[in-house]
Amino acid sequence: MARKRKGRDISGWLVIDKPAGLTSTAVVNKVRWAMQAKKAGHAGTLDPEATGLLAVALGEATKTVPYITDALKAYEFTVRLGQSTNTDDAEGEVIAQSDARPTDDDIKDALSGFVGDIMQVPPQFSAVKIDGERAYKRARDGEEMEIEARPLWVEELLLTDRPDADTAVLEMTCGKGGYVRSIARDLGAALGCHGHVVSLRRLWSGPFDLDGALTMDEVEKLAQDPALDAHLRPLEVGLADLPCVTCPAESAVRLRNGNPALVLASGVEYGDECWAAMDGEAVAVGRYKSGELHPSRVFVR
Structure with a gap:
C-alpha cells in the first residue's frame, strides 16, 4: 500500500523573486515547507546565480506547469x-x-x-x-x-x-x-x-511577472502562517494561454473521471487544446472535438 504524502491539499501558484545563490529546487523545497503543501514544482529553472521570477506551482497547479514552461x-x-x-x-x-x-x-x-x-x-x-x-x-x-x-x-x-x-x-x-x-x-x-x-x-x-512577487525573506517570515495563503494565485492562471470552455455539473463529473463530456464553446475549433471550467474553476484540460472535451489532464480539488 502506497504511503500517503504528508501536507495540505493546497493548489495554486506562488510567485517568487529568487535571490542569487539559491538553486530553483531549493526555492521550491522552502516554499513547499512554508506552505505545508503536499506537492510543489517550478515552471522553468533559473541558474543559482540568476535572480528574478520563479513561479512555484503547488498541488494540482503542478499539472499546468508545461503551459508556463512553453510560454514566452x-x-x-x-x-x-x-x-x-x-x-x-x-x-x-x-x-x-x-x-x-x-x-x-x-x-x-x-x-x-x-x-x-x-x-x-x-x-x-x-x-x-x-x-x-x-x-x-x-x-x-x-x-x-x-x-x-x-x-x-x-x-x-x-x-x-x-x-x-x-x-x-x-x-x-x-x-x-x-x-x-x-x-x-x-x-x-x-x-x-x-x-x-x-x-x-x-x-x-507567461502570465506571471514580478509585480507582487515574494522574496525568500518574506516567505520565511510568513512560513506556516495563514497570511501566506493570501499570496497564492489561482491554479487557473497557469492556463491563461489556452482557450476556455464551460461545462455543466454532469459534464464535470464525467471529465474528472477521465471521460469525454459535452461542453459549451465559443471560438474554439475541432482539435484545439483548451480547458473546461465550472463556475470559473478548472475541471480538465483536453482536446475539443464535435462539442465534447476529451480530457488529457483532470484537476481534483
Whole structure:
C-alpha cells in the first residue's frame, strides 16, 4: 500500500523573486515547507546565480506547469565583453581574451542575427543530458563535449544600456529552452571580442511577472502562517494561454473521471487544446472535438 504524502491539499501558484545563490529546487523545497503543501514544482529553472521570477506551482497547479514552461519569457542580462569563460558566465575560468571592443551600432547590428528561429548550442556547464548524464557533471571532470544545437525562438533582443566599453545590458524575450549564457557567448564570437554573462534576471514568464512577487525573506517570515495563503494565485492562471470552455455539473463529473463530456464553446475549433471550467474553476484540460472535451489532464480539488 502506497504511503500517503504528508501536507495540505493546497493548489495554486506562488510567485517568487529568487535571490542569487539559491538553486530553483531549493526555492521550491522552502516554499513547499512554508506552505505545508503536499506537492510543489517550478515552471522553468533559473541558474543559482540568476535572480528574478520563479513561479512555484503547488498541488494540482503542478499539472499546468508545461503551459508556463512553453510560454514566452523575458530576461535582462549583462554581458562582459572581451572575455570568454568555460561556463559562459562570471563563475567560470577565463579561457580567452580580446582587446577589441564593439561600438553600440556594432552590437545592435549583430543582435539581428539572434532574432527569430535560431539554432543554439547549450553551454558545456548545463543540465542537458549527454549519453544519459548531465553535461555539467562531465564538464566538471574536465571533459569537453560536442553538444548538439537546439532550436530556439527569440521574439526580441535589444541593447538597453552600455555602461562602459566592457559592458552591455540586453533584454531578450524568447521561447522555451533558451540559454542566455549561450547568447552572450555567441554574441561575443560574432563581434570578434568574446563575451560572457555577469548577471541575469528573469522579468516575466507567461502570465506571471514580478509585480507582487515574494522574496525568500518574506516567505520565511510568513512560513506556516495563514497570511501566506493570501499570496497564492489561482491554479487557473497557469492556463491563461489556452482557450476556455464551460461545462455543466454532469459534464464535470464525467471529465474528472477521465471521460469525454459535452461542453459549451465559443471560438474554439475541432482539435484545439483548451480547458473546461465550472463556475470559473478548472475541471480538465483536453482536446475539443464535435462539442465534447476529451480530457488529457483532470484537476481534483
